Amino acid sequence: MVRGIRGAITIKDNTDEEITNASMELIQELIKSNQIEPDKVAQVLFTVTEDITAAFPAKVLREFPGWSYVPVVCAKEIPVPGSLPKCIRVLLTVNTEVQQDQIHHAYLRDARKLRPDLALTNE
Template identity: 85%
Template sequence: MVRGIRGAITIDANTDKEITEASSELIQVLIEQNQIDPDTVAQVLFTVTEDVTAAFPAKVLREFPGWSLVPVVCAQEIPVPGSLPMCIRVLITVNTEVKQDQIAHAYLRDAIKLRPDLTLTNGQ
């Protein structure tokens, strides 16, 4: 079964350090909560709002053991007026037998506003 694991996090400043640290935190939470084995991952898609330009969030996956061969892409989101600023989103496509309602999505910091109904982390 192929499932999508979603997450998002906001940053305070458009810097390489902020983007890298926030992306790493988000990925770490998703890996731990869902016990993701990189061999089961088909792809990882990162998107960012138009005000996040200092670094590619995807580069953090190089730091996680076993993740260097997983296909990863970054994209900029459609700049919809009134959307949540300074936001990094991720979608991990994984092969799993876990039921849809048992997937642990993570919306951290101000990103909890995006999908408070989905997050199991309660905005950590």
């Protein structure tokens, strides 16, 4: 069964260090809470709001053993007025037998506002 695992996190400043640290925190939370193995991941899609330009969030996956062959892409989000600023989102497409309502999504920092119904299950 293929499932999508979602997450998002916000940053304060548009710096390489902050983007990298936030992306690392987000991915670590998703891996840990869902016990994700890289050979079960079909792809990872990162999106960022238009105010994030200092680094690619996807580069953090190079830091994880076994993840170098997982296809990863970064993209800009549609700049909708009033959307949450300085936000990094991720979608992992994973092969798993876990039921959809048992997947642990991660909405961290101010990104909890995006999906408070899912963020509450991850605290």
